[in-house]
Amino acid sequence: MLLSKEIAQDVIAYAIDQGADFCELFVEKTSIQNIIFNSQKIKDITSGIDSGIGVRLLFGELALYAYSNSNKREDLLDMVKKLSAQFKSTQNRKQGILNFTPLSYQIIKMIPHKDVTLPEKIEALKKLDLLTRKQSPLLSQVSLSLMQKQQEIEIFNSDGLFAQETRPYIRLFAEAVAKDGTEQANGYIAPGVRGGFQFIENLNIQEVAETISKQALTVLKAKPCPAGIMPVVIENGFGGVIFHEACGHLLETTSVEKKSSILWDKKGEMIAHESVSAVDDGTNDNLWGSLSIDDEGMPTQKTQLIKNGKLENFICDKLGNIKTGHARTGSGRRQNYRYAPASRMRNTYIDNGQSNLDEMLRSIDNGLYCKAMGGGSVNPGTGEFNFSVNEGYLIKNGKIDHAIKGATLIGKGAEILTKISMVGNNLDYSAGMCGSVSGSIPTTVGQPALKVDDILVGGQV
Amino acid sequence: MKEQLENIIKRASIYGADACDLVINAGESLNLSAQGGKLEKYKLAKTSSLGIRVIKNNRIGLSYTESMDDDAVNFALKSSIENAQFADINLHETINVKNSADLVFKSIHPADTSSIEEKIEFALKLENEVYKRDSRVKAVPYNGLSSSSSQSFYMNSLGTYTEDQDHYLSAYSSALIQDGPLSSMHYAPIMGRKLSELDLNECIEESLLHSRNWLEAKPVATGKYDVLFSTEVLSEILHAFSSCFSAKDAIDKINPWEHNLGKKMAHEGLTLIDSPKFKDAFYKYNFDFEGVIKKDLTLIENGVLKNFYHNTATASFYKTQSTGHATRGTRSSLNVSGSNLVISPGSMSDSDVQEGTYLEVIDVMGIGPGSDSISGEFSFGASGYLCKNGKRIQPVKGVTIAGNFNNLINDIGPIGKTLHHNHSQTTFSPLIKFLNLSVAGS
Numbered sequence: 001m002l003l004s005k006e007i008a009q010d011v012i013a014y015a016i017d018q019g020a021d022f023c024e025l026f027v028e029k030t031s032i033q034n035i036i037f038n039s040q041k042i043k044d045i046t047s048g049i050d051s052g053i054g055v056r057l058l059f060g061e062l063a064l065y066a067y068s069n070s071n072k073r074e075d076l077l078d079m080v081k082k083l084s085a086q087f088k089s090t091q092n093r094k095q096g097i098l099n100f101t102p103l104s105y106q107i108i109k110m111i112p113h114k115d116v117t118l119p120e121k122i123e124a125l126k127k128l129d130l131l132t133r134k135q136s137p138l139l140s141q142v143s144l145s146l147m148q149k150q151q152e153i154e155i156f157n158s159d160g161l162f163a164q165e166t167r168p169y170i171r172l173f174a175e176a177v178a179k180d181g182t183e184q185a186n187g188y189i190a191p192g193v194r195g196g197f198q199f200i201e202n203l204n205i206q207e208v209a210e211t212i213s214k215q216a217l218t219v220l221k222a223k224p225c226p227a228g229i230m231p232v233v234i235e236n237g238f239g240g241v242i243f244h245e246a247c248g249h250l251l252e253t254t255s256v257e258k259k260s261s262i263l264w265d266k267k268g269e270m271i272a273h274e275s276v277s278a279v280d281d282g283t284n285d286n287l288w289g290s291l292s293i294d295d296e297g298m299p300t301q302k303t304q305l306i307k308n309g310k311l312e313n314f315i316c317d318k319l320g321n322i323k324t325g326h327a328r329t330g331s332g333r334r335q336n337y338r339y340a341p342a343s344r345m346r347n348t349y350i351d352n353g354q355s356n357l358d359e360m361l362r363s364i365d366n367g368l369y370c371k372a373m374g375g376g377s378v379n380p381g382t383g384e385f386n387f388s389v390n391e392g393y394l395i396k397n398g399k400i401d402h403a404i405k406g407a408t409l410i411g412k413g414a415e416i417l418t419k420i421s422m423v424g425n426n427l428d429y430s431a432g433m434c435g436s437v438s439g440s441i442p443t444t445v446g447q448p449a450l451k452v453d454d455i456l457v458g459g460q461v
Numbered sequence: 462m463k464e465q466l467e468n469i470i471k472r473a474s475i476y477g478a479d480a481c482d483l484v485i486n487a488g489e490s491l492n493l494s495a496q497g498g499k500l501e502k503y504k505l506a507k508t509s510s511l512g513i514r515v516i517k518n519n520r521i522g523l524s525y526t527e528s529m530d531d532d533a534v535n536f537a538l539k540s541s542i543e544n545a546q547f548a549d550i551n552l553h554e555t556i557n558v559k560n561s562a563d564l565v566f567k568s569i570h571p572a573d574t575s576s577i578e579e580k581i582e583f584a585l586k587l588e589n590e591v592y593k594r595d596s597r598v599k600a601v602p603y604n605g606l607s608s609s610s611s612q613s614f615y616m617n618s619l620g621t622y623t624e625d626q627d628h629y630l631s632a633y634s635s636a637l638i639q640d641g642p643l644s645s646m647h648y649a650p651i652m653g654r655k656l657s658e659l660d661l662n663e664c665i666e667e668s669l670l671h672s673r674n675w676l677e678a679k680p681v682a683t684g685k686y687d688v689l690f691s692t693e694v695l696s697e698i699l700h701a702f703s704s705c706f707s708a709k710d711a712i713d714k715i716n717p718w719e720h721n722l723g724k725k726m727a728h729e730g731l732t733l734i735d736s737p738k739f740k741d742a743f744y745k746y747n748f749d750f751e752g753v754i755k756k757d758l759t760l761i762e763n764g765v766l767k768n769f770y771h772n773t774a775t776a777s778f779y780k781t782q783s784t785g786h787a788t789r790g791t792r793s794s795l796n797v798s799g800s801n802l803v804i805s806p807g808s809m810s811d812s813d814v815q816e817g818t819y820l821e822v823i824d825v826m827g828i829g830p831g832s833d834s835i836s837g838e839f840s841f842g843a844s845g846y847l848c849k850n851g852k853r854i855q856p857v858k859g860v861t862i863a864g865n866f867n868n869l870i871n872d873i874g875p876i877g878k879t880l881h882h883n884h885s886q887t888t889f890s891p892l893i894k895f896l897n898l899s900v901a902g903s
Contacts, residue, residue: 375830458861
């Protein structure tokens with residue numbers, strides 16, 4: 001136990017005595033190790049432990065939050081006292097004895113933990129470095145890092161909930177830089193899962209080496225992307241970042257409750273082309289964004305967001321439920337104890353459709369094929385988004401033509417959803433980090449290849 | 462604190478470290494935000510973390526802990542020494558800064574004495590006033606007031622000790638305006654040392670101004686345009702390509718200007734200086750995270766690349782001196798970074814720079830992911846105004862601006878003589894007309 005049940009009981013009882021309608025303790029201990037390898041050398045090995053307790057009080061719809069590195073009774077009581085000082089209620093409420101029976105829930109499947117020594121991890125990186133450098137003499141740098149962390153959490157609340165979960169994560173960052181004269185370009189991937197080191201042992205590192213080196217070499221010789229409105233095919237996997245940013249965030253109740261999402265009142269309406277179905281799922285085996293329970297102690301679930309173009313559900317946490325009335329979906333998430341939970345995505349993807357990549361390409365005379373997407377951003381109030389293309393090719397007469405660089409896709413989320421006319425059958429996922437009100441959290445994006453009929457492509461004129 | 466750090470360094474030596482340095486970052490903050498005329502969030506934060514770097518047999522080991530109790534610190538010390546055993550030998554990264562006296566900087570600004578009630582009232586106004594001033598405001602989705610104090614401490618095994626303390630307040634508001642099918646939103650921040658210094662009116666009016674104007678904005682026709690970036694946007698662009706000035710990135714072969722010191726890389730009218738104690742800057746940086754005293758560093762002079770940012774490790778590699786740009790968080794390794802950036806003024810008046818037709822860019826989207834610091838290519842979304850002779854003639858959004866950083870800083874037209882700054886007062890620049898940029902629109 002990171003925190004004794006007796007202290008949890010005392011702190012929660014004191015908070016309720018101060019007039020809080022609800023009190024929750026989020027207790028965390030996370031150990032992290034990060035190995036950085038570049039220029040064929042181990043540059044840094046960092047390890048550390050994050051540990052602390054976050055206290056959330058609800059006074060109606062007002063959320064109060066504070067945190068501490070201390071798990072001492074007097075420090076936690078003092079924190080609640082300071083937090084509630086401005087809002088202390090005159091009503092005399094008493095918290096009864098809380099049993100804190102451990103919550104039972106289905107544990108998601110994940111790649112098992114395996115004790116591996118530092119030299120074994122370093123050896124794996126060296127092997128990948130060598131494999132990558134063999135791909136081309138034009139590769140001037142290979143940068144790798146391996147991040148492993150294990151998050152242990154305990155959640156207590158004034159409803160009597162007590163839940164625990166241990167969450168192991170592992171992620172590889174791999175980048176190759178190609179150089180030819182004064183021209184330079186890079187290729188990058190960062191696969192990660194909820195699980196242990198066996199993920200790296202099972203990883204096809206030849207494929208990793210080929211992917212990053214090919215991307216760097218392709219971009220090195222790419223021509224500037226022409227600008228204009230054109231049809232675009234976005235490849236599977238990380239292409240799903242557009243749906244995540246341009247639509248997923250608009251379905252979180254943190255946006256819906258403020259009516260700052262253009263989709264806040266569209267439940268039950270057609271918001272996308274009928275070929276589009278989308279899911280936010282916390283239960284997928286091994287996936288980077290999976291959770292057995294969310295950070296409010298609710299078992300996660302598979303949430304159908306859009307079904308054949310119709311908006312079915314929002315992504316909802318406890319406070320979102322109070323403010324909007326939408327059902328909780330096990331989506332209350334936070335980076336760590338320093339953040340109050342908020343409604344956040346887990347593994348979010350557009351589901352498989354009926355088309356295939358060749359059909360999509362054949363349907364386009366002049367357009368853009370985005371093989372690898374980069375990051376981007378969205379204005380949730382207006383749905384305007386902007387995403388970079390890391391590896392792209394022009395489509396000419398139904399076939400992939402030469403590589404381009406410097407392309408950006410720009411548009412509005414709600415409009416793009418209606419312009420997706422073909423959805424492929426090769427759904428794949430990709431790990432990423434999502435930053436929002438409750439910090440940076442592991443999320444998976446995903447989609448099969450899909451065709452957008454027209455979108456503004458930023459590039460050279 | 463100093464005694465505590467000395468004690469930890471002694472223990473590092475006992476555990477077998479040849480040298481050691483420590484960073485402690487600590488802070489307290491209060492964050493408030495409103496929704497629907499009521500306080501929505503109230504957050505008290507108190508953080509502290511210790512970062513440890515040890516050197517053993519010329520190998521670096523790093524660790525950190527958020528707990529300062531003896532067990533946690535001892536575990537972190539042992540971890541850092543274990544980590545060092547498996548790192549490769551690094552003869553350049555040493556702990557060699559030995560100062561004759563402690564460097565202690567405490568903010569010269571008096572502490573903010575406003576009460577919590579006053580802060581809550583301010584936070585509520587940040588939301589309420591936006592609704593009051595325009596009936597088309599549908600939401601104020603992002604608003605808040607933050608009051609923060611921070612402390613950082615550094616000590617190394619040669620006895621060098623630094624201490625830095627500061628405090629500030631920041632606030633922001635946004636106006637999401639909807640008029641029929643049209644919607645628009647803009648976000649504006651403000652900063653100050655006291656609540657009474659925060660100009661609530663300025664924050665609200667700026668968010669409303671552009672939200673109103675951009676409601677009926679449309680893309681300009683695709684083509685080549687001369688562009689004036691706001692200092693806010695220019696600051697973001699310079700930071701996206703700051704790798705060009707990093708000696709660390711040069712060593713790691715990801716600085717595209719690695720071999721270009723002394724070469725002309727920009728327009729001859731462009732001079733860029735890193736100025737840690739610039740007179741109008743909000744933050745003053747007195748020393749770096751190795752205890753080296755900071756001073757002005759010319760990065761580009763009349764278009765010629767003059768210097769890279771150095772810490773003692775990169776300086777050793779390049780056989781030069783540290784420029785005082787070492788940076789390190791408690792969880793991260795030694796690196797370099799800039800401080801306040803100042804572009805030297807030219808000779809033209811702002812109205813001269815604004816002659817002719819150009820695109821004024823106020824806001825950008827996706828500048829980070831849309832900028833490739835290795836190839837220099839960039840492409841990002843932009844909002845602003847089409848202007849003629851200094852007058853805004855058409856609000857613009859839904860366009861992208863693309864180009865290459867090397868071309869951007871060479872194809873420069875007139876440079877103004879008046880310095881402007883970004884919201885956080887970390888970047889200072891005259892108006893600069895960037896020529897012939899690719900703009901994709903309608």
